[in-house]
Amino acid sequence: MHVHIYQIDPDLDLNAILPPGGVDIIAANEGDFPSHIYKKVYSGELDVTCPEDVLDIFKLYWPAGYIGGRELGPLDVIEFVDAHLYYYYADLGPEFIHVDFDPSEMAPENRDLPF
Secondary structure (H helix, E strand, C coil): CEEEEEEECHHHCCCCCCCCCCCCCCHHHCCCCCHHHEEEEEEEECCCCCHHHHHHHHHHCCCCCCCCCCCCCCCCEEEEHHHCEEEEEECCCCEEEECCCCHHHCCHHHHCCCC
């Protein structure tokens, strides 16, 4: 399955959401998911069927092309590109929650990988 992974860009984290620690990111942003503070850190094909499978893979190794620089964890977003589904790794669970993530709200330089 084609997967994109997004992580918060610390330079855009004006509400000091990072590091995670029981933050309800949606409540902290007045009910909206703050897509604008994220950047894409991975795009590739993975043999997965659910967000938990993606997390399991990234616990074992970082696939080629991953530029996140840290393990996947709370506050990260996983996109299943072909299905147009976005899942947020909630710090309060931990669990994956379907969210209305909108990459078009991200800065243009954060939408694409640098290679």
